[in-house]
Amino acid sequence: MRLRTVWLYLLIILLAVVTLLVIFRDGEPPLDPAPPATVTDVPARTPTPPPARPDGPADWDIFTDAPLGTTFRRDRYTDPTKGGISGHVHDAQGRPAAGVMVEIIDAMVLGQPSQFFTTTKAHTDRNGYYAFMDLQPDRYYFLCGIERELLPVGAGELLVRDVVLPGSGKVSGDVVDAAGRHIFPAFVYLINAQVRLVTRTTETGRFQIAGAPPGAFQLFARADGFTPSARKDLQLEEAEDESGITLLLESGCVVSGVVRDGAGRGLPDVMVSTQPDAARLGTVSTQTDAAGLFELEGVPAGRVTLQVWAAGTYTRVGPTLEVVPDRPNTVEIVLAGTARLVVRVISSDGSDLPEDLHVVLRPRNAPRSRAAGAGPLRAQPDATGRCELTRLEAGTYQVQVETASRLYLPVTERSVELREDAGQEVAITLDRAASINGVIRNTDGSTARNFRVGLTIRESGGRVQRRSASSDADGRFVFDLLPAGIATLEINANGILPVKQDNLTVPAGADVPVTLTVDRGTQLEGRVTDEDGAPCPNVNVIARPYGDSSFRAVSQAITGPDGRY
Missing domain, CATH: 2.60.40.1120 (Carboxypeptidase-like, regulatory domain)
Incomplete structure (x- = not known):
């Protein structure tokens, strides 16, 4: 009897251990995982076309204003000279998403025109795990689902970035050639202006894309040696399973x-x-x-x-x-073209330049649209703010610098004349922008929402700017990207006394706090009638401060049906 009891206890313990292993293994990578297959779009021989960039239609610029990532965590990477990006992809129900392509692109490549972009892809395993290993320390644009952000990979760092897919819809089908043969490998893209879902066909030419939210999409396929497939328009409903789709790739x-x-x-x-x-x-x-x-x-x-x-x-x-x-x-x-241009960018206060800073060069008569023929040249300065532009044709060009940072004032476009076999140099200074962060309160200290604040700021050179902003639910308002100068803030609204704060000094690069108080003053009631004593509705009644003939700071009211205001 004792022996049976001992065997029973051993069996219970064994079952508990197996259960715990199953629970904690699901969704986690092995302790020392072999990196999932990573595909890099590079030429296989010289010369050989790299796979064309998996980008959306020309008006979908997926890399515009991608924010700096904040939702990752940093771990140590085994090689102190390199880095990596890894994580898990889950569906909207929290289950591991297998077979999803996660994409990155070297941020320096963004100096190239968009049609030459290529991405590096990692394929999630059955636990939804992906990894990009042995990356050079740099900034990388990260793309998966609705996630589009900039990840700064440092030496010896592994950035862990998890992703939740935006929906529960599925799209599946086959990719075939003109003879009906299945194509492997082929990449399949389900995209719109907000969502980008990518997968790879199996060896049988089948594909499945999961995690799609409801909405209108376009479906494409790409494979080496074939022309890109014509787009297929799809309208997906919530959790819809769209299957049986065939994408045809023609031999190019x-x-x-x-x-x-x-x-x-x-x-x-x-x-x-x-x-x-x-x-x-x-x-x-x-x-x-x-x-x-x-x-x-x-x-x-x-x-x-x-x-x-x-x-x-x-x-x-x-x-x-x-x-x-x-x-x-x-x-x-x-x-053709042998002209050369060197652009040097510095900040007026010696601070570091924005990481996303680009120099933009455009022939004066060229169209500004990216889709209209030859686009502008975008180049990223080095750590010292210098960039060199070569093989330029003679002519007049417009030089501009662009950044999404709101710490610096926008730079006025510069004109430069280039000549064959000659070089030019242009120096551009970024000035720190100031801001006014204000709050509007009532006389009892409560917040005053939806009040419009007028700003007039006079720069040291005499130039005047006028802007306006409205207070939010907390009574706060912001004026940013301001030059140094003397500012005046005003609030003129029905039912309150005029508010004015003038001679407000705004130093260069400063953040100026302001509190404005609105006072509803004294309430005046009355009635408007005609000479016979009949009420006069819809009459505008104005209360103007005595001695003020400007009619700018006035209170107004309109009489009702009984002539009262």
């Missing part, structure tokens, strides 16, 4: 050629791409080899315009050619 044509400078020398490391097509996902792009040769695969048949770009210069619209299947399509591209 090959365009080969050479890029030369004005002297006929082949130019290496020049990016060549097709123009963005609103009906397809991204572009087909490649990079020239040491001799300036390139080969574009997967180009759609028909009339195609090429674009070219090299580091330190702006995008040029290249030749237009008629691409024909099953025959050589060759082209020669000449990048």
